[in-house]
Amino acid sequence: MPYKNEPIRIAIAGLGFGESVHIPASVFNENIELIGLWHPRAERLKEACVKHNISAYKSWEDLINDPKIEGIIIATPPAPRYELALKAIKAGKHLLLEKPTCLNSFEVIDLQRNALKRNLKIAVNYEYRAVPLFMQAKRIISEKNLYEPYFVKLDWLMSSRANPDRPWNWYSDKNSGGGVLGALGTHAFDIIHWLIGPTHSLSSINSTSIKKRVCPKLKTNKEVTSEDVSISQLQVKSINNNLIPVQINLSAVTKQSKGFSLEIYGSNGTLILSSENQKDYVHGFGLWFSEKGEVLKNIQPDSDLSFSKIWTDGRIAPVARIQSLWAKSIKDGTPIIPGLVEGLASQKVCDKVKESNSTGLKLEIN
Numbered sequence: 001m002p003y004k005n006e007p008i009r010i011a012i013a014g015l016g017f018g019e020s021v022h023i024p025a026s027v028f029n030e031n032i033e034l035i036g037l038w039h040p041r042a043e044r045l046k047e048a049c050v051k052h053n054i055s056a057y058k059s060w061e062d063l064i065n066d067p068k069i070e071g072i073i074i075a076t077p078p079a080p081r082y083e084l085a086l087k088a089i090k091a092g093k094h095l096l097l098e099k100p101t102c103l104n105s106f107e108v109i110d111l112q113r114n115a116l117k118r119n120l121k122i123a124v125n126y127e128y129r130a131v132p133l134f135m136q137a138k139r140i141i142s143e144k145n146l147y148e149p150y151f152v153k154l155d156w157l158m159s160s161r162a163n164p165d166r167p168w169n170w171y172s173d174k175n176s177g178g179g180v181l182g183a184l185g186t187h188a189f190d191i192i193h194w195l196i197g198p199t200h201s202l203s204s205i206n207s208t209s210i211k212k213r214v215c216p217k218l219k220t221n222k223e224v225t226s227e228d229v230s231i232s233q234l235q236v237k238s239i240n241n242n243l244i245p246v247q248i249n250l251s252a253v254t255k256q257s258k259g260f261s262l263e264i265y266g267s268n269g270t271l272i273l274s275s276e277n278q279k280d281y282v283h284g285f286g287l288w289f290s291e292k293g294e295v296l297k298n299i300q301p302d303s304d305l306s307f308s309k310i311w312t313d314g315r316i317a318p319v320a321r322i323q324s325l326w327a328k329s330i331k332d333g334t335p336i337i338p339g340l341v342e343g344l345a346s347q348k349v350c351d352k353v354k355e356s357n358s359t360g361l362k363l364e365i366n
Contacts, residue, residue: 078177282314
């Protein structure tokens with residue numbers, strides 16, 4: 001039902017990205033009132049609640065059964081996310097989910113089905129959709145300044161897992177949602193879907209470069225089962241229903257690498273969006289556009305796309321913007337984008353990338 005002018009009362013679950021990014025974003029957000037935190041480890045929860053002067057929920061049941069809570073941001077690691085989200089949806093809570101939304105498409109579909117029954121707004125934090133230069137790129141494409149893309153190439157080459165001494169954790173385990181597909185691929189596929197169109201078919205190769213890491217609990221080496229490199233060739237449907245070739249190269253183990261580089265070559269121009277800054281979504285990105293064979297020119301975002309506030313940590317501003325979209329959707333009853341529809345589209349591609357790597361086949365997306 002429509003809400004009045006009061007902010008949406010929320011809690012945040014998960015204290016990694018949740019604490020460093022979602023807490024400051026929600027405190028800044030006039031459409032949101034943060035009233036509680038949850039974390040499975042009591043000592044970690046107490047530490048964060050004292051630091052931020054926010055109430056603690058000692059159990060998930062206490063949180064989802066509190067009538068004061070209208071929405072929950074779930075920023076836990078991927079493995080428990082589906083079960084937590086499903087219980088929250090059944091308790092009538094609106095959700096903002098980190099990505100990957102779930103471990104597979106079947107779980108996303110189940111969340112979607114249950115949320116639709118209850119008319120709940122489930123957002124997915126595809127925050128690159130909220131970054132001004134990405135929005136400017138979308139505007140250039142939407143205004144048909146490129147016309148039909150001929151070829152798209154996305155290199156996302158990072159070094160976050162390049163140190164072989166970095167310890168084994170859930171990221172090293174494919175069954176826990178770890179790997180470069182969950183970290184970067186979910187964003188990469190969503191960016192392509194948003195800018196160009198849905199994936200029609202693909203063929204992929206995944207690999208694990210660092211095959212063992214020291215597990216702190218076991219005090220011994222443990223096998224790494226998640227991929228740290230993924231290469232995919234996609235055919236993506238354009239707005240004119242043509243198939244556009246898209247090359248996506250993902251890595252978490254490339255030292256001194258180029259970071260993010262998206263190149264879109266169209267019949268009327270070239271667009272390049274890139275950043276060598278490996279730790280920030282905003283600071284360091286640049287956008288260049290060439291129309292009708294002219295030289296590439298640096299493009300700044302239109303004023304209406306710029307942030308009203310920039311933090312030292314550039315991740316906070318786009319996340320705050322996604323939070324605002326979610327709160328507005330809850331208040332006025334309009335569909336939330338990006339939501340589970342977009343989350344499912346990206347997850348389907350992730351699932352097929354893994355299947356293609358296992359079978360060696362080119363696969364279509366249903």
